[in-house]
Amino acid sequence: MTSSKQVRASSCGVPAGGRYERQLWMKQVGPRGQKKLSRASVLVVGAGGLGSPILLCLAAAGVGTLGVVDGDTVSLSNLNRQMLYVTGDIGQPKALVTKERLAALNPEVRVEAYPSRLDPDNAYALFSAYDMIVDATDNYSTRYLVSDAAVLFDKPLFVGAVSNLHGMAFTVIPRKTACFRCLYPKSPTTAMAREERARGILGSTPGIIGSIVAQNVLKYIVGCGDWLAGKMLLVDGEDNRFDLVPLERDHACRVCGDLPTITELFSMKTDSRQSSC
Secondary structure, three states, rough: OOOHHHHHHOOOOOOOOOOOOOHOOOOOOHHHHHHEEEEEEEEEEEEOOOOOHHHHHHHOOOEEEEEEHHHOOOOOHHHHHHOOOHHHHHEEEEHHHHHHHHHHEEEEEEEEEOOOOOOOOOHHHHHHHHOOOEEEEEOOOHHHHHHHHHHHHOOEEEEEEEEOOOOEEEEEEOOOOOHHHHHHHOOOOOHHHHHHOOOOOHHHHHHHHHHHHHHHHHHHHHOOOOOEOOEEEEEOOOOOOOEEEEEEOOOOOOOOOOOOOOOOOOOOOOOOOOOOO
């Protein structure tokens, strides 16, 4: 006897019980969209609180190639929010553990692990190998570097950030929408950066923001819906508020403006640590 699930699947031209069956049912995805996902490559900088849900979602959806850049190792304090890791992973390189976890989740996805810190010297080689970039880091110096590199190398950039019970997400289409430097032309002081880190974070917050970022990446790849290009989604988890704020590209921006003065990468000195939230 044929189940209703099998009838529905066959009527859509989708084999019943396949890994991607449920998203293949979607008119926004379908076989054509799934093929786009399988051919796409995404580099995720940071495999921490934000990177965990982003990478899990992208791997589960069948994005063909995922790159993971993270020079950190797993620590006990990571485990309240970094869902890729378990207690037995403490002390192990995050990038290598992530590759193993994602391979177990979906062996159809190619995962490249880069257990090192992003810097101006390795950014070009890393970014040039991928279609798009995700910023899942948690410090200003790396955010500037990722954003500048995405603009200079003409790569779409998907950004998420979290603190405490709050978060935000936006997308950068180089030289068309606002980049990180458009929004923050002056880097914060080291004291300000440390103060932000000291606010702490509840593990569910990066889960929410990371899922939103991943969804925008997937929509961008298949070509449907809104990607948060030219706007920022602000999430207030304390009061359950979601607000959209329009973003304007700064025509005087030093990297993506009409007369850019930043034409090569350099390190910001705002924050001595590069890590993932």
